Structure formats: C-alpha cells, structure tokens
Amino acid sequence: MAREDYIGVGVIRNDAVEKVTGAARYAADLKFSGMLYAKLLRSEHAHARIRRIDTTKAQNVPGVKAVVTGKDFPNRMGLYLKDRTPYAIDKVRYYGEPVAGIAAESLEIAEEALKFIEVEYEELPPVLDLREAIKPGAPLVHPDLHTYEIGPAFFPIPHTNISNHFRIRKGDVEKGFAEADLIFEDEYYVPHIQHSPIEPHAAIALYDRQGKLTIWACSQSPFAMRNILANSLNWPMNRVRVIAPYVGGGFGGKAGLNVEATLVPLALKCRNSPIKLVCTREEEFRDTFVRQGMLCRLKTGVKANGRIIAQEFEMYWDGGAFTEYGVNVTRAAGYSSSGVYDIPNMKTDSYCVYTNKPVGGPLRGFGHSENHWAMEQQIDQIAHKMGIDPVEFRRINLQRDGSRNATGQVLSNPGIGQCLERTAELIGWEEVSGPGVIEPGVKKVRAKGIACMTKAPAMPNDAASSAVVKLNDDGTVSLSIGAQELGQGAFTVLAQILAHELGVRYEDIKIQPIDTDYSAYEWQTVASRITYSCGRAVKAAAKDARRQVLAHGARYFGVPVEDIEIAESRVFVKSKPDRSVPIGTFSLGVTLPDFSGYGGPVIGRGTFIPEGITAMNEETGQSEKPVANWTYGTQAVEIELDVETGKIRVLKVAAVYDAGRVINPVTAATQVEGGVVQGISIGLLEEMKFNEEGKLLNPSYVDYKILTAADMPDELLISFVEVPQEDGPYGARGIGEHVMVPTPPAIANALYNAAGIRMKTLPMTSEKVYWALKERLSASVR
Amino acid sequence: MLHNIEMTVNGELVKAKVPSHMRLLDFLREELDLIGAKEGCGKGECGACTVLVEGKAVNSCLMLAVEASGKEVLTVEGLSEGDSLDPIQQSIIDNSALQCGYCTPGMVMSAKGLLLRNPSPTRDEVVEAISGNLCRCTGYARVVDAIMQVAASSKSQDEGSEG
Numbered sequence: 001m002a003r004e005d006y007i008g009v010g011v012i013r014n015d016a017v018e019k020v021t022g023a024a025r026y027a028a029d030l031k032f033s034g035m036l037y038a039k040l041l042r043s044e045h046a047h048a049r050i051r052r053i054d055t056t057k058a059q060n061v062p063g064v065k066a067v068v069t070g071k072d073f074p075n076r077m078g079l080y081l082k083d084r085t086p087y088a089i090d091k092v093r094y095y096g097e098p099v100a101g102i103a104a105e106s107l108e109i110a111e112e113a114l115k116f117i118e119v120e121y122e123e124l125p126p127v128l129d130l131r132e133a134i135k136p137g138a139p140l141v142h143p144d145l146h147t148y149e150i151g152p153a154f155f156p157i158p159h160t161n162i163s164n165h166f167r168i169r170k171g172d173v174e175k176g177f178a179e180a181d182l183i184f185e186d187e188y189y190v191p192h193i194q195h196s197p198i199e200p201h202a203a204i205a206l207y208d209r210q211g212k213l214t215i216w217a218c219s220q221s222p223f224a225m226r227n228i229l230a231n232s233l234n235w236p237m238n239r240v241r242v243i244a245p246y247v248g249g250g251f252g253g254k255a256g257l258n259v260e261a262t263l264v265p266l267a268l269k270c271r272n273s274p275i276k277l278v279c280t281r282e283e284e285f286r287d288t289f290v291r292q293g294m295l296c297r298l299k300t301g302v303k304a305n306g307r308i309i310a311q312e313f314e315m316y317w318d319g320g321a322f323t324e325y326g327v328n329v330t331r332a333a334g335y336s337s338s339g340v341y342d343i344p345n346m347k348t349d350s351y352c353v354y355t356n357k358p359v360g361g362p363l364r365g366f367g368h369s370e371n372h373w374a375m376e377q378q379i380d381q382i383a384h385k386m387g388i389d390p391v392e393f394r395r396i397n398l399q400r401d402g403s404r405n406a407t408g409q410v411l412s413n414p415g416i417g418q419c420l421e422r423t424a425e426l427i428g429w430e431e432v433s434g435p436g437v438i439e440p441g442v443k444k445v446r447a448k449g450i451a452c453m454t455k456a457p458a459m460p461n462d463a464a465s466s467a468v469v470k471l472n473d474d475g476t477v478s479l480s481i482g483a484q485e486l487g488q489g490a491f492t493v494l495a496q497i498l499a500h501e502l503g504v505r506y507e508d509i510k511i512q513p514i515d516t517d518y519s520a521y522e523w524q525t526v527a528s529r530i531t532y533s534c535g536r537a538v539k540a541a542a543k544d545a546r547r548q549v550l551a552h553g554a555r556y557f558g559v560p561v562e563d564i565e566i567a568e569s570r571v572f573v574k575s576k577p578d579r580s581v582p583i584g585t586f587s588l589g590v591t592l593p594d595f596s597g598y599g600g601p602v603i604g605r606g607t608f609i610p611e612g613i614t615a616m617n618e619e620t621g622q623s624e625k626p627v628a629n630w631t632y633g634t635q636a637v638e639i640e641l642d643v644e645t646g647k648i649r650v651l652k653v654a655a656v657y658d659a660g661r662v663i664n665p666v667t668a669a670t671q672v673e674g675g676v677v678q679g680i681s682i683g684l685l686e687e688m689k690f691n692e693e694g695k696l697l698n699p700s701y702v703d704y705k706i707l708t709a710a711d712m713p714d715e716l717l718i719s720f721v722e723v724p725q726e727d728g729p730y731g732a733r734g735i736g737e738h739v740m741v742p743t744p745p746a747i748a749n750a751l752y753n754a755a756g757i758r759m760k761t762l763p764m765t766s767e768k769v770y771w772a773l774k775e776r777l778s779a780s781v782r
Numbered sequence: 783m784l785h786n787i788e789m790t791v792n793g794e795l796v797k798a799k800v801p802s803h804m805r806l807l808d809f810l811r812e813e814l815d816l817i818g819a820k821e822g823c824g825k826g827e828c829g830a831c832t833v834l835v836e837g838k839a840v841n842s843c844l845m846l847a848v849e850a851s852g853k854e855v856l857t858v859e860g861l862s863e864g865d866s867l868d869p870i871q872q873s874i875i876d877n878s879a880l881q882c883g884y885c886t887p888g889m890v891m892s893a894k895g896l897l898l899r900n901p902s903p904t905r906d907e908v909v910e911a912i913s914g915n916l917c918r919c920t921g922y923a924r925v926v927d928a929i930m931q932v933a934a935s936s937k938s939q940d941e942g943s944e945g
Binding site for chain 2: 675708710
C-alpha cells in the first residue's frame with residue numbers, strides 16, 4: 001500500500017456535482033421564516049448636500065418595518081481607511097450612494113415605500129475629472145480626510161483629494177536620465193470597469209435576542225467583514241458572526257465589506273427579523289466596488305545598448321467617493337512599478353484621488369492590469385524605436401537572479417526569463433521590426449504581440465491562515481478553513497493537500513462552509529494567496545493529525561511509530577502491510593485489546609503567516625522583503641484586425657506562468673483560461689461610461705458588454721514554469737489574478753505590429769480602432 | 783389580481799394562485815423553492831435563469847408565471863435523478879467546465895434545449911446556443927467542449943443502433 005500522490009494531479013472539483021445539479025446554495029438562495037426584504041434609496045446626484053430628509057411617510061406605508069438614514073449609523077468603517085458610512089450623512093458623494101434603507105414585509109412594499117421618502121438636495125460642484133481633482137482649490141470630496149483613522153502603510157495629503165501618496169525613490173533618477181541616450185514619455189489611461197460576477201451581491205442580516213448580529217453574505221472575506229463590522233459597532237467580536245456560502249464569482253468585488261453594511265442599521269432596528277438584500281444588476285454595476293480608473297505618465301530612459309537606466313512613473317487613480325480599500329490598490333501598483341524589469345534608477349508616485357464616482361476597490365490584478373497596460377506598451381514602443389525586437393528588448397532588461405526590483409528587494413531566481421522564452425516559442429514568435437503597414441486593398445491583417453507581468457499579494461503583514469482537520473468516527477475527514485470557494489477551485493486544491501499529507505482518500509474529505517463562529521481563521525480570499533497561504537496551514541494541520549494517527553497506530557499495533565504508515569485512508573504496519581485497519585479506527589482515539597480506551601479524537605491544527613516581511617520606507621518605498629512572493633508570467637496573442645471595421649479578433653493566446661508548483665493542473669489551467677478571456681474582454685470591450693453629472697450611463701449587460709461564447713479565441717496554449725516558492729506548499733505560489741494582467745497590452749502591441757497604431761486608452765473598441773486606422777491611412781496618404 | 787395556474791414542473795403537476803405580474807423565475811424560486819435557476823440581471827441579458835418551457839430554452843425572468851400555465855417546464859433540478867446525472871451535467875463535470883457555478887444551471891439548460899431540438903449540432907451551433915449565457919469564470923471553451931462531447935456520444939450511439 002502506498003500513499004497516493006495528490007500533488008500535481010487533476011482531480012475532479014469537489015464542488016462540481018452540487019453546482020451542475022443546481023443544488024449549490026448561494027446567498028440569494030437562502031430564505032428564513034419571518035424574513036424581511038430591504039431596498040435602498042440611492043442618491044441622484046454625484047455631489048450634493050442633503051438639506052432635508054423625511055422618512056415619515058415611508059415609515060407609515062403598511063408592511064414597512066423600518067426606515068434608516070445616515071444618522072442611524074454614523075460610525076465610519078473601512079478596511080484600510082475609515083472613510084465610509086453605510087448611508088450618506090449630510091452629503092452624498094456619488095450618484096448611487098445609499099441615502100436611506102427600508103425593510104418591509106415584501107420586496108414590492110419596500111420598493112413602493114422608497115417613493116415616499118422625501119430628500120432635498122443642494123447640489124455641489126462634482127469632482128469628476130482626475131486632473132481637476134488634484135489641483136489646489138479643487139472642491140474636496142472629504143474635507144475631513146485628515147481626521148480619519150488610517151492604516152500605517154498609507155499616506156494621505158490633508159486638505160486635498162489625495163487619500164494616499166505612495167513613493168518609490170531608488171538610485172538617482174535624475175542622474176539616470178542624464179546618462180540616458182533616449183528618453184520616452186507617454187500618457188496612458190484605463191477607465192473604470194466592473195467585476196461583473198454573474199451572481200449579484202446578496203446578504204441577509206439578523207440581529208437576534210442574544211444580542212448577536214449574524215450576516216449571511218456572498219463574501220470573499222467573512223473574517224475581514226466580521227472585523228470591520230465589530231470595529232465600527234464597537235462591539236466584542238464574538239457578537240458578530242458571518243456565514244458565507246459559495247460565492248458566484250468574486251474577482252475582488254466581494255472582498256472586504258460592501259453592500260452588507262447597509263443592512264446593519266436596519267437589522268438593529270428590526271430585532272429578531274432576518275432582512276435580505278439582493279442587488280439589482282444596475283446596483284451591481286454601480287454600487288458595489290468598481291475598478292478605479294487610472295491616468296498615468298510614464299517616462300523611461302534607455303542607453304544605446306538597449307538597457308533601461310531610469311524610469312519615472314506617475315499614477316493617478318480615480319478612487320471614487322470612498323477609498324477605504326482602494327488606497328491599497330494604489331500602493332500595490334506603486335511597489336510593483338518596475339514590472340519585470342531591472343531598472344537601477346526609479347521614481348514612482350502613485351496617488352489615490354477622491355472623486356465623485358462609484359467606490360473604487362479591489363479587482364483581479366489589483367492595480368497591476370493598470371500599470372502593466374502602460375509599462376508593457378512602452379517597452380514595445382522603445383524596442384520599435386531602437387530597432388530591437390520586442391522579445392529581445394525584454395530579454396535585455398528582464399529581472400534576473402540578484403536583480404533589485406522597485407523596492408530594492410534582491411530577487412532570487414525570478415521565473416520570468418523562462419516564461420518569456422516559452423511563450424515566444426508557443427506563439428511561434430517571429431522577429432518584429434517597425435510598425436505594421438496595411439497595404440492597399442487588404443481587408444484583414446494578422447499580427448502577434450507579447451507582454452509580461454509580475455505581481456505580489458498585496459496584504460498586511462499579519463494576513464494569516466489557519467486550518468483544523470477533524471477525523472470523523474467513520475474515518476471521513478472534515479476540514480475547517482476560512483478560505484472561500486469563489487470558483488477558483490480553492491476547496492479542491494486544499495482537499496488535495498490534505499489528502500496527500502494525511503494519507504486519506506480525496507473523496508472522503510468535506511470542507512465545511514465558512515462560519516466565523518466555527519471555521520478556522522483566514523484573512524481574506526484575495527491576492528491569489530489561498531493556495532500559498534491557506535495551503536501551508538492545511539498542510540500543517542494534516543501533518544498534525546497524521547502525527548496523532550501514527551501514534552495511535554503504534555500503540556494499537558504495538559510497534560514503533562516509525563513502522564506505521566497511512567495510505568488510502570488505512571493505517572498499517574510498514575513491515576507487515578497485511579496488519580492494517582481503516583483510519584476511522586483511531587478517529588476517537590485507540591481501543592486497546594483489553595477494551596480500554598486511550599487518546600481521544602484526532603484534531604489537527606495548522607497555521608501560517610508569511611514571515612520576514614518588513615514595512616517599506618515611507619519616503620523611498622524601499623524594503624528588503626516588502627511582500628510574500630512575486631509571481632511572474634508572460635502572454636502572447638495573435639490577432640486578426642478587420643481593416644474595414646476596426647474589429648479585433650483574438651485568434652490565439654499563449655500564456656505561461658510561474659506557479660512554483662502546480663497542485664492541480666486542471667484547475668490551474670481553468671484559472672488561466674478564464675483570466676485570459678476576462679483580459680480580452682477588458683481589452684476590447686469594457687468601460688463604465690459617465691455623463692458630465694457623474695451618472696453611470698451603462699449599468700447593464702446590453703450597454704456594458706462582456707465577452708460571450710461567440711467571442712472566444714480559437715486557440716489557447718497554456719503552460720506552467722515551476723521555480724519553487726521557498727515557503728509555498730510543495731513550492732506553490734498563486735496565479736489567479738495574474739492571468740488577466742498582460743492580455744490587454746499584448747493585444748495593443750499586436751495591434752501596433754498589425755497596423756502601426758498605438759492605443760494608449762482602454763478599451764480597444766472597434767470604433768476607436770477604426771478612427772485610429774483612418775487617421776493613420778490619411779496621414780500616410782499626405 | 784390573482785390567477786389560477788397549472789403547469790408541469792419537472793414532471794409533476796403544480797397548481798397555484800399567482801399575481802399577474804409574478805415572473806416564472808420567482809414562481810420557481812420563491813413558490814416552489816427550485817433555486818437552480820438564478821437571477822443574474824432580471825432583464826434577459828445573462829441567461830442565468832434559463833429553463834425549458836415546452837422543450838425550448840427561455841429566460842424565466844422574462845416570462846410571467848401565467849404565461850407558463852398549461853405548459854411543461856423543466857428546470858435544472860429535473861435533469862438529474864438521485865445520483866444519476868444528465869449526460870450534459872456529467873460532461874460539464876468531466877471537462878471541468880464550471881467554476882463559481884452561478885451560470886452553470888442556465889448553461890446546462892441552454893445546452894439541453896439545443897440537444898433536444900438538434901442532437902448533433904456543429905460547434906458553431908453550440909456556441910450560438912450558449913452565447914446568451916454569460917460566464918465570467920471559465921472562458922467558455924470547456925463548456926462548448928463538454929456539450930460537443932455529449933452530442934458526439936449520442937451520435938455514435940445512434941449510429942451504433944442503426945448498424
């Protein structure tokens with residue numbers, strides 16, 4: 001009997017049957033007796049003072065149980081910066097901000113009663129343009145910013161709209177530019193976009209007679225949600241409980257605390273009545289986290305030999321009305337601002353800016369899709385200008401063993417070189433020189449483009465994981481974790497790790513749904529950190545349980561512990577394998593031949609926290625180890641451009657990521673597939689459009705398109721590099737977010753190689769490409 | 783105003799009194815507790831609420847419960863019996879063609895509707911059949927593969943029986 005190897009094996013997902021049969025329950029599927037339904041009245045101005053708000057008439061609508069406004073819950077909350085209240089107080093800061101909430105016996109009554117709330121606004125000049133927002137004298141979105149509580153890694157500029165200013169100062173950037181033979185300077189822009197999970201946000205809140213607040217929510221972050229809520233309520237944490245069933249797609253939008261907060265004041269008023277809120281698609285687009293827009297200026301100095309010698313990077317983030325989470329996006333994009341390159345002299349300034357727009361927050365890629373949009377295009381622009389093939393130019397400048405990244409951290413054997421070479425090979429890269437030229441009469445043109453990326457988990461240094469393994473009487477295993485299954489396959493991979501370490505059958509493991517009262521602690525299911533961090537905790541818990549089972553086995557069989565092994569859920573004597581019993585024999589301890597008991601139930605515990613991460617210097621952003629790890633990757637695309645319509649079709653994608661160690665090749669591949677398609681979607685289609693009053697114009701799938709089955713690439717070539725992560729389980733590190741980061745710049749680079757046009761603003765819609773093509777053709781005629 | 787309706791849902795006759803404006807989706811989810819069909823947009827844009835009415839895939843958020851009266855409705859719950867899954871469901875599992883699972887019931891029902899009317903579709907026809915089912919996780923390719931495999935195996939079975 002041998003222990004089955006579950007690492008590197010594509011086992012079937014453990015959530016699959018539930019999900020294909022429609023049996024899986026999500027937050028919106030939950031129903032309780034006596035349940036009330038909530039609806040929110042939302043602001044119809046981007047920036048306005050609330051002069052008067054009268055809820056009396058709404059209160060009197062039959063069936064209405066409670067109406068709340070900002071004054072019912074004035075405590076500020078937030079993950080990194082406490083700048084937010086569930087409902088607007090005194091003034092509204094974006095078109096859509098909750099102004100009042102209603103709990104009623106039915107959804108229809110709640111909806112109807114909204115009409116009876118009277119609000120009188122005094123309009124204020126909205127801050128909608130980033131460039132205006134940072135000017136001295138601009139209207140302030142948060143005049144009291146200087147009084148807000150904020151985490152230690154963030155640096156707001158008081159009495160401005162800037163809620164965080166992150167800086168990198170590395171080497172001597174002025175000297176670097178003075179020594180440069182060529183200097184390039186460009187502006188790039190990415191618009192606001194939406195995560196757009198198919199499951200809209202849903203939550204139920206109950207304030208019970210024990211004085212306990214329970215929230216059922218589609219949440220990537222049950223423990224962080226508990227923390228933020230208990231903190232803002234100023235309650236002991238054991239009075240707040242978060243239960244989180246399966247999440248129907250997160251992508252960052254269900255991290256932290258979000259729409260759930262609006263239920264809290266309602267629940268406090270309607271004691272013992274569960275209250276349910278489900279976002280409409282319109283609300284999902286506008287009133288949950290969105291990805292911040294970003295405007296940047298990137299300046300790069302290069303030596304004649306092709307070496308980058310200096311870089312100056314200014315990023316301005318359109319953070320929206322509240323930046324409680326968004327400040328960390330701007331920080332992360334700042335410390336990764338060298339991308340995958342070895343740049344000796346750097347100056348980076350990343351500014352998080354308040355505007356009167358929807359609330360910016362985390363979205364898959366966490367700032368890296370945005371900064372790489374700039375970096376990975378300019379790299380191509382420089383290469384073309386210098387007459388060097390873009391792949392070769394990257395080779396010259398890539399980070400290598402011993403290179404220092406933007407934070408000054410010395411890198412050990414980064415996998416990017418291998419990723420680049422393999423990607424070039426997979427896509428069949430041919431040397432590119434100069435812009436693509438469209439010959440007269442040609443209707444369709446094909447070209448390839450490439451882009452690299454790197455990203456680290458952006459998290460506080462106490463972002464910890466834990467796991468508890470319980471052996472049941474019959475030998476099946478229950479795993480208690482706080483990591484969430486968002487579709488990425490976390491439950492599958494973590495069960496594989498447990499099966500592998502403990503020696504039990506994968507099919508015999510069940511993962512308990514997350515309940516902060518009973519589940520082991522997890523910071524949040526974000527930052528592509530679960531396989532890495534929770535994986536380590538599960539591995540440790542499995543080892544702990546294994547140690548107990550082995551000791552019980554030794555006692556039972558009367559042999560030394562070294563002679564005991566566990567495999568396929570059986571415990572046996574290594575030297576006499578026919579002496580074997582099911583592992584369940586020891587679940588509750590050992591019953592010895594004389595029927596006396598010994599030991600006790602097997603419970604394994606494991607914890608993990610990345611060690612040795614130190615704070616970055618406030619002035620320079622320098623640190624020997626600023627983050628837990630860096631994941632590298634490269635993508636190349638082949639596109640077909642329809643010259644007559646400007647439509648880009650992505651035909652083929654090659655994607656290579658350094659996963660350290662692939663635990664499940666199937667779920668890893670499916671992450672890449674989904675990420676690439678999301679990347680294409682963001683590259684070609686997605687943009688939240690606002691009018692001059694700050695109203696979102698396209699909060700629906702008709703007006704905000706995402707990629708459908710009809711728009712898929714024909715071919716997707718996926719491969720993994722495995723440079724082990726020293727402290728990852730079996731060497732693994734995360735890839736979940738990374739996989740969508742380089743897609744848009746790879747497409748943009750292919751577009752230039754196809755037609756000689758450079759798109760510096762996302763998305764690359766047919767219309768924009770069409771006009772750019774027209775302009776280029778008429779310029780070449782002149 | 784309330785209406786008496788009567789329909790077959792997953793093979794069982796259901797009688798109820800419902801208001802005129804009640805959507806079929808709400809009738810299934812709220813009255814019958816069939817939660818497999820999901821509401822993703824409420825406007826017929828995402829396909830998460832897809833069920834079969836008289837064998838045809840419809841967005842149940844765009845159909846009133848009264849419109850389905852007298853008809854045969856099949857939801858994802860009606861596809862499996864105990865541990866035995868519909869070949870489409872099994873193929874989705876075997877191909878790892880699901881992630882968060884929220885679009886999956888709708889995707890499965892669109893596929894079912896297609897294969898009922900066209901047991902051997904081309905790849906393009908499969909793509910077209912699910913192009914109204916939005917998915918943010920998978921990138922679609924595996925879903926198409928999964929449906930194609932079911933079509934191929936039913937085709938080879940047919941050919942086998944003919945021979």
